[in-house]
Amino acid sequence: xxxxxxxxxxxxxxxxxxxxxxxxxxxxxxxxxxxxxxxxxxxxxxxxxxxxxxxxxxxxxxxxxxxxxxxxxxxxxxxxxxxxxxxxxxxxxxxxxxxxxxxxxxxxxxxxxxxxxxxxxxxxxxxxxxxxxxxxxxxxxxxxxxxxxxxxxxxxxxxxxxxxxxxxxxxxxxxxxxxxxxxxxxxxxxxxxxxxxxxxxxxxxxxxxxxxxxxxxxxxxxxxxxxxxxxxxxxxxxxxxxxxxxxxxxxxxxxxxxxxxxxxxxxxxxxxxxxxxxxxxxxxxxxxxxxxxxxxxxxxxxxxxxxxxxxxxxxxxxxxxxxxxxxx
Amino acid sequence: xxxxxxxxxxxxxxxxxxxxxxxxxxxxxxxxxxxxxxxxxxxxxxxxxxxxxxxxxxxxxxxxxxxxxxxxxxxxxxxxxxxxxxxxxxxxxxxxxxxxxxxxxxxxxxxxxxxxxxxxxxxxxxxxxxxxxxxxxxxxxxxxxxxxxxxxxxxxxxxxxxxxxxxxxxxxxxxxxxxxxxxxxxxxxxxxxxxxxxxxxxxxxxxxxxxxxxxxxxxxxxxxxxxxxxxxxxxxxxxxxxxxxxxxxxxxxxxxxxxxxxxxxxxxxxxxxxxxxxxxxxxxxxxxxxxxxxxxxxxxxxxxxxxxxxxxxxxxxxxxxxxxxxxxxxxxxxxxxxxxxxxxxxxxxxxxxxxxxxxxxxxxxxxxxxxxxxxxxxxxxxxxxxxxxxxxxxxxxxxxxxxxxxxxxxxxxxxxxxxxxxxxxxxxx
Numbered sequence: 001x002x003x004x005x006x007x008x009x010x011x012x013x014x015x016x017x018x019x020x021x022x023x024x025x026x027x028x029x030x031x032x033x034x035x036x037x038x039x040x041x042x043x044x045x046x047x048x049x050x051x052x053x054x055x056x057x058x059x060x061x062x063x064x065x066x067x068x069x070x071x072x073x074x075x076x077x078x079x080x081x082x083x084x085x086x087x088x089x090x091x092x093x094x095x096x097x098x099x100x101x102x103x104x105x106x107x108x109x110x111x112x113x114x115x116x117x118x119x120x121x122x123x124x125x126x127x128x129x130x131x132x133x134x135x136x137x138x139x140x141x142x143x144x145x146x147x148x149x150x151x152x153x154x155x156x157x158x159x160x161x162x163x164x165x166x167x168x169x170x171x172x173x174x175x176x177x178x179x180x181x182x183x184x185x186x187x188x189x190x191x192x193x194x195x196x197x198x199x200x201x202x203x204x205x206x207x208x209x210x211x212x213x214x215x216x217x218x219x220x221x222x223x224x225x226x227x228x229x230x231x232x233x234x235x236x237x238x239x240x241x242x243x244x245x246x247x248x249x250x251x252x253x254x255x256x257x258x259x260x261x262x263x264x265x266x267x268x269x270x271x272x273x274x275x276x277x278x279x280x281x282x283x284x285x286x287x288x289x290x291x292x293x294x295x296x297x298x299x300x301x302x303x304x305x306x307x308x309x310x311x312x313x314x315x316x317x318x319x320x321x322x323x324x325x326x327x328x
Numbered sequence: 329x330x331x332x333x334x335x336x337x338x339x340x341x342x343x344x345x346x347x348x349x350x351x352x353x354x355x356x357x358x359x360x361x362x363x364x365x366x367x368x369x370x371x372x373x374x375x376x377x378x379x380x381x382x383x384x385x386x387x388x389x390x391x392x393x394x395x396x397x398x399x400x401x402x403x404x405x406x407x408x409x410x411x412x413x414x415x416x417x418x419x420x421x422x423x424x425x426x427x428x429x430x431x432x433x434x435x436x437x438x439x440x441x442x443x444x445x446x447x448x449x450x451x452x453x454x455x456x457x458x459x460x461x462x463x464x465x466x467x468x469x470x471x472x473x474x475x476x477x478x479x480x481x482x483x484x485x486x487x488x489x490x491x492x493x494x495x496x497x498x499x500x501x502x503x504x505x506x507x508x509x510x511x512x513x514x515x516x517x518x519x520x521x522x523x524x525x526x527x528x529x530x531x532x533x534x535x536x537x538x539x540x541x542x543x544x545x546x547x548x549x550x551x552x553x554x555x556x557x558x559x560x561x562x563x564x565x566x567x568x569x570x571x572x573x574x575x576x577x578x579x580x581x582x583x584x585x586x587x588x589x590x591x592x593x594x595x596x597x598x599x600x601x602x603x604x605x606x607x608x609x610x611x612x613x614x615x616x617x618x619x620x621x622x623x624x625x626x627x628x629x630x631x632x633x634x635x636x637x638x639x640x641x642x643x644x645x646x647x648x649x650x651x652x653x654x655x656x657x658x659x660x661x662x663x664x665x666x667x668x669x670x671x672x673x674x675x676x677x678x679x680x681x682x683x684x685x686x687x688x689x690x691x692x693x694x695x696x697x698x699x700x701x702x703x704x705x706x707x708x709x710x711x712x713x714x715x716x717x718x719x720x721x722x723x724x725x726x727x728x729x730x731x732x733x734x735x736x737x738x739x740x741x742x743x744x745x746x747x748x749x750x751x752x753x754x755x756x757x
Contacts, residue, residue, distance in 0.1 A: 040510070040511065102716050103715060106719065113711050114715035117709070117711025121704070121708030124701075248639070249518075252518075255511060296529075305518060305519050306519070313500050
């Protein structure tokens with residue numbers, strides 16, 4: 001059994017890293033908003049999904065106009081990433097302005113309900129725009145970066161088999177690393193980042209220190225949503241087919257990653273995302289083997305949610321978070 | 329209009345006459361124009377009007393009973409769409425009971441549960457497994473399927489099993505609160521669905537994605553319940569029980585503790601309310617209503633499969649509660665009825681109408697925009713609009729108002745009585 005697990009391990013690692021990178025960036029959006037507003041932005045998964053659709057729509061449009069063939073693919077991808085992240089960023093700001101800001105002083109339950117509403121609204125909006133334009137809401141993007149690479153793990157030790165990955169996986173991981181480093185720099189080293197941390201710590205005091213709290217919250221939503229939208233594009237390029245309902249479960253898992261890393265903690269979210277991606281891929285590949293065929297790969301979602309529930313019960317502050325005591 | 333309403337206010341006789349007139353007109357129009365959905369819906373609206381009259385509560389119950397048990401089944405019975413009307417009414421009843429269950433969890437105790445349909449699924453599968461040959465796969469003893477007589481016991485069993493799972497889910501509640509709870513329950517709902525979807529191996533318990541077919545219909549003294557108009561009365565009976573139970577709970581000690589926990593956990597705890605027990609009870613009771621209706625649902629559909637228990641269902645029930653008004657029993661009933669009828673009747677009718685129009689070439693109507701597919705859009709919009717503009721819902725929850733003076737007087741009288749009794753004793757001594 002161990003030999004089988006070891007045999008597939010390289011491929012599991014590569015796939016898990018790709019999936020984990022996606023979780024990590026989406027988890028950033030959840031964790032940033034939660035850090036500042038103490039609100040689970042349910043719509044974040046849908047922003048990711050909208051980003052994926054905008055990206056694919058742009059790629060299809062560019063193919064139709066012949067631009068994609070005319071310019072290097074990587075340039076096209078960067079162009080699409082930038083435009084998509086700006087669009088989804090503004091969408092995030094709009095959502096905050098319309099659906100969350102009027103409720104900032106009402107009970108949390110109400111804000112949460114509004115967030116669920118936004119999430120459903122977006123799903124259906126994207127569904128009917130896509131279906132209206134193309135007759136089917138499941139969309140397949142133009143295939144890009146399909147050349148395969150092989151990492152010869154088998155030359156390291158004969159118990160491993162080789163791992164395969166596509167160029168898009170490499171691009172995905174590079175983009176995600178760039179985004180995370182940039183965000184980390186922004187939050188920790190710039191003036192606006194300091195303002196964000198201040199607002200997250202204490203909104204009222206921050207406003208007394210002449211920080212424009214509303215602007216900072218808008219900025220947070222912009223950055224989180226822009227990152228989420230860009231990840232959507234990368235997801236679409238990596239996995240090919242998208243539908244309007246991918247955002248919900250993926251968002252839920254990304255939230256799990258954020259909780260795993262300690263919610264409100266940006267570096268924790270990155271680590272949690274990678275960890276969850278690896279665990280999930282490992283479970284998908286080996287659950288059947290480990291349980292003698294009782295549980296199949298279908299249970300990988302159950303596995304992810306079980307992690308969430310276990311973390312919340314036993315270590316609600318997450319792996320890297322600080323425990324907060326509630327003040328009366 | 330203003331003058332008219334002010335005249336009506338306080339005039340009970342006029343209210344009764346108008347109500348009876350309304351019921352008569354709508355039932356007559358339903359009787360004569362059988363295919364008219366509008367007439368059927370208008371007849372149901374009479375119950376809402378009844379709620380707004382100023383009649384004594386007991387009379388309201390009697391009138392509602394007459395309308396529900398007598399008028400609606402009788403008037404609808406003559407036409408060809410009888411079963412479809414009764415089907416709608418039955419489904420409305422099922423959803424009302426579930427929404428009332430969720431109302432206890434969300435509206436009274438303030439715990440946002442996004443996986444509520446899981447309990448419905450548990451109830452449905454509890455009956456589904458034993459009322460088909462499925463149970464024979466993993467239970468070597470006993471003869472399966474059980475006969476339809478067992479349905480009545482299974483209503484109770486479904487209730488208890490769902491309550492048990494409510495408590496099991498409730499245990500994480502001890503540690504998790506607020507928005508985390510929403511996520512945990514969401515995860516739980518998905519887990520239950522995935523498990524039911526895959527529990528056909530290693531031991532075939534739920535028959536996986538194929539579902540359980542030909543569930544035995546309920547039976548009593550040899551009489552089988554097969555058609556919606558027969559299930560209607562089962563649902564009505566359970567619903568009556570549920571409404572009575574909810575009303576009793578709401579104004580009891582436990583109901584007040586739920587509200588206290590909702591408003592402020594820490595303050596409630598410091599007033600001596602056992603948080604864990606209160607929350608667990610809310611989960612268990614809310615889940616049990618859902619479990620009962622799950623059993624009925626399984627018997628009515630005669631088919632159970634995991635696709636009936638998706639996240640959309642949970643959100644639908646949540647929308648009912650939010651629309652009607654969190655914590656308000658009449659509001660939630662209204663919300664459940666509105667959403668169910670919207671789902672089953674209005675959206676399909678409008679879609680048919682629009683399709684007809686585009687078929688005739690009056691307008692060109694894209695298939696993607698058909699209202700029957702717009703549920704998520706409509707629900708999302710309802711959630712946002714109500715959260716922002718009317719968080720208290722259509723019929724806001726009311727707390728009983730106590731007249732301070734009369735209470736004081738009452739306690740004074742009470743004390744006087746006690747004094748009197750004591751003095752009596754003294755006198756005797």
